[in-house]
Amino acid sequence: MKRRTLLTTGPLAAALVAGTAACSGRIQTNQGGGAPAGDGTTIPQLTFPSEVAENVAGIANFNPFAPNVTSRTYFYEPLMIRSSMNCEVVPWIATEFAWRDEQTLVFTIREGVTWSDGEPLTPDDVAFTLNLRKEYPGADDIGLWTDVFGAPAESVEVEGQDVVISFSGLAAAKFDSLITAKIMPQHVWGEVGDPTQYVDEAPVGTGPFALGSYNGRRLQLTRREDYWQADKVLIEELILEGNYDATNAALKLAAGELDAYWGEIPNPEQAFAAKDPELNHFWYAPAGSTVLTYNLTKAPFDDEKFREAVSQGLDKDEISAKATYSVMAPASQTGLKLPYAENLLPEAYAGQDTVLPFDTAKAEELLDAAGYTVGADGFRTLPDGSAFAPKFLVQAGWIDYQAAADVIVRNLQTMKINASVQTSPPEAVDQAKKDTNFDLLLEYLHGGCEVARNLGSKLASDQVPTEDTVKANVGRWEDPATDEIIAQLSGETDPEAQKELTGQLVEIMMTKYPVTPLFYAPARMIYRTDKAEGWPSEEDPYGTNSEMLMIITRLVPPSAS
Incomplete structure (x- = not known):
């Protein structure tokens, strides 16, 4: 192992x-603190x-399972912390991990940790915390016992200082969510019943x-x-x-x-x-990408040549300038958060600028070649000669999205595509995502370290929204070969194999344009x-x-x- x-x-x-x-x-x-200078x-x-x-002020509840927890960060600690920037796994309650085999994950629990009431933390506390999610599925916020992005767990057991999690199949993509689980003291929480209903007024944490x-x-x-x-x-x-x-x-x-x-x-x-x-300082780290999402179930957005042309004809520098005051850089078409994830790039793209350059002439050339000719009204038609006038659906009040949409529509019109902005309440936009009732809109592509859960979820057919739930694959990219890549990546524990499979998803992004990344979306930090x-x-x-x-x-x- x-x-x-x-x-x-x-x-x-x-x-x-x-x-x-x-x-x-x-x-x-x-200044302003009231504390001594030290x-x-x-x-x-x-x-x-x-x-x-x-709106919940006055209610003290430190239960991390509660939807409005008074503090979710500083009392109860996770197994490990994975930096969302460099993807390094930092030991915390667990000192190390290992895949014993493809279906068995082992965490070694730190010795010498005490709860705030003086009791020692033990591996039994960790196993109790994870098994609690099986007994009360409503508390399974990490999806440990479900089949979401990997097989469900079958058992969680203690072996000395180790906690051993056995899965019913491949489950590598569960790792990032699993290590975030807040570890709870069994000697306190073993008596509370359903953890989602407990009001924790006196937290006992590590x-x-x-x-x-x-x-x-x-x-x-x-x-x-x-x-x-x-x-x-x-x-x-x-x-x-x-x-x-x-x-x-x-x-x-x-x-x-x-x-x-x-x-x-x-x-x-x-x-x-x-x-x-x-x-005074700030750092808006890239958390993911804001992407242009096409309704892939209807023409012309189901044509990869059309999507390539549009991707080429968007001025991502101006879009970023209008939406983020140029704080955030234009995003890579790979769907990866670069340069921080450049170690995952396949050799074919290593060292290249994977942000598509703004080139209206090339975009128009591609549209002409694909049969989108300009009609008598000065706007392009579909290859069968019929007119089309796409609506760019944007959430009212979302100032950054509205600013980006204005530039995008202007770029489309420059390409002689008769586009316009349609502003709707956010809840109406969500409904349109469920109903497939849109042409173009903006979406968020998470840049987390588990590529299968993030980039993969934008492309997986089982992540298509339902009539009740908005899921990540809003555009409806459905391709059996892509699903197979994501399935393999979801279960792969070898870093080199992960890179190879990620490279296959990158190739889809760079050649098929299922979505068009525009600019990186920030994780904001402003500080003194x-x-x-x-x-x-x-x-x-x-x-x-x-x-x-x-x-x-x-x-x-x-x-x-």
Whole structure:
């Protein structure tokens, strides 16, 4: 059984972060926090936005299975954390993993971890947590016991310090969701019955913070000195407070009353960073891609030559400029999040610019060759001579999508395609996705590390929306050969074989154009560095706002230089 080598997270890693933190040129201040200045070895206090919507303010519930959990990040911890940027698997409650065979996954559970009530964490706690999802299927938020992207689990058992998960078939694509499972103490949760119905007012977790106080709006967390990696958590007090719109968030950040924000602030360079370049920073990491989705069940969108021409005739630089103020780069036609996933590129595309260049002349040449001739009204017809006037369906109020749609429609008209924008409420757009009642629209393509679950789900025939549910394959790409590739990739545990299968999906994207990636969609992080340094950045892209538990172990007091 081959063990996987994992990313170092010990004291050496923390020392390296501290040693390479950028000099801010500022001394530590007490702006807006109310905490003492400290001695420079810890971070007295940080303030982040609340994790819970204001409409449930006053209800304290720390149950991670609850839809409106007061905090889902800092009390209960996962088996492992996988960086959404570099896809490194970071050991957490589990120190390592291995596929014993194609259907058996083994996690080795860390020793020396204690729950916040002083009881030791054991492999039995992990097995209990996973088996709880079998007993109560409504709690199976990771799909462990279902056949979604891999075979369901058959059993979860303890062998010494290992937890052994046996599947009924190939299930490699379940790994990313499986490791996110929050581990619960059996000595507490074994008595609560259905975990989805339990109100957890006094969390007993393994996480870095204990519950300080909560008044229905302001949640105060205090650092646990007995946390298993307490030497890496230097934040003495964490405040989670408020749900801010862009304007209020920018004001709070500028005043030092908020240290980080994950929501959208349009044009963050001008609205925030430029006002104090030493302290104010942002990094909009690519989380996935915004893609142009065609209704592949109707002409002319079922013609790959038409889709190729459209893909070639879209000005992705202008689309990004209008939709994201040029913060996000145009996206690769491969469907991969580049350059971060460039190790998955097949040799045929390695080192190439896989963002399709904007070329109206080439687009028109392709349309002419495919039989889409220009009629007397100046617009192209279908090859049979009939007119067509595609509608670009866009959600009302989604400003970035509307801005992108305006450019796309203008590009289509330049190609002599009689396109127009049709604005509808978001719920109406969702209904159109279920009913296949659309021509063109924008969709999100997740850029996660499990390619079968992300790029694969956009192309898998079993991910076509139903009359009740919007699924990922909104365009209705249905191809048995593609399904076979995704099925193999879903069960493959060998990295080289995974790369080869991913390359086959990339080839489909580059030659068949099932969707057209336009620009990368952001995982937003806007932050100040007067109280803490070591945030992820374009220069050090170790994680995104999805990995806050990992990020807080990398934050250090500002340097004195």
